[in-house]
Amino acid sequence: MKALNLIKQLTFGMLFTAAMISCDRVKDPVIFVECSIDNLDESLNVNHTNGGTGTVRKILLEDYTGHTCGNCPGAAIKVKELVDKYGDQIVPMAVHADFFARPEEGYPTDFRTDAGDTYFSTFKVISNPNGMVNRTDYNGRKVLGVDQWDQAIQAIKDDSPEMSLTVNTAFNTDREILFVDAKVKLLQNTSKNYAVVGHIIEDKIIADQKDYSLPIGEQHVYDYEHNHVLRYTLNNATWGLDLNVAATGDEETISFSTLCFSEQEWKTENCIVVVYVIDTDTKEVVQADEVHIL
DSSP states (O other): OOOOOHHHHHHTTOSOSSOOEEEEEOOTTOOOEEEEESOOOTTSOEEEEEOOOTTOOOEEEEEEEOTTOTTHHHHHHHHHHHHHHHGGGEEEEEEEOSGGGSOBTTBOOOOOOHHHHHHHHHTTOOSSSEEEETTOOBTTBSSBOGGGHHHHHHHHTTSOOSEEEEEEEEEETTTTEEEEEEEEEESSOOOOOEEEEEEEEEOOEEEEEEOTTSOTTOOEEEEEEEOSEEEEEGGGOTTOEEEOOOSTTOEEEEEOOOEEOTTOOSOGGGEEEEEEEEETTTOOEEEEEEEEOO
């Protein structure tokens, strides 16, 4: 399957003058909208970012959390420690889901997403904080307590990757439109079936959080900084878009639907595109990467 490369279209001026944009709203609380673009002035400002895994297997670290989960700030600290320890080999994502993520008096922000709720139930997370490391089994379990995350990372961090992944983004700053391409190159023959999943996550969100590490009476933190928050799933494709590669050297580029940022309340400068490839049978993450939009 030949994917349309929107990044190259922008780069080489293959889109024409006068923008005509129609947007379909997504149900609350998600406020991103997908855009259908007929034409785009090639002279408008476009910011390009790109990443790449090369021959390194990068690791998706999912932290299942919630703003009324008093033990969850400790898990967020562990995520930071692991990112500091392993660098950009770790791709963190905080998934607010289930009971402790529900809005209530004093904790009004709704960070939940349909994809996050689906992952929570599919993998039987049960409670927060818990997490997964590439959704692989460690000691017979996918869902792991915070104290097991480091050991699970160590168990797979030196594995040879099945593929390389290059994520390219272009953000049109005049129209506030995001384009995302994901290029996959297979590094070994396989009989597996793959899909490419894309998310928008956001850092530096200031909102309420319960924190049991603080003294009684001070456990409601009004200005807590939430990071790596799952906000939106590209194409609304919870389990991704099918990838067609089988032999060593096979390549395919997946172009996700364009997104309008013009009506959203999030800070674009704090938003990150996370893309990962899953084995569609086991749901294991076989490669991952992240790039900042700006």
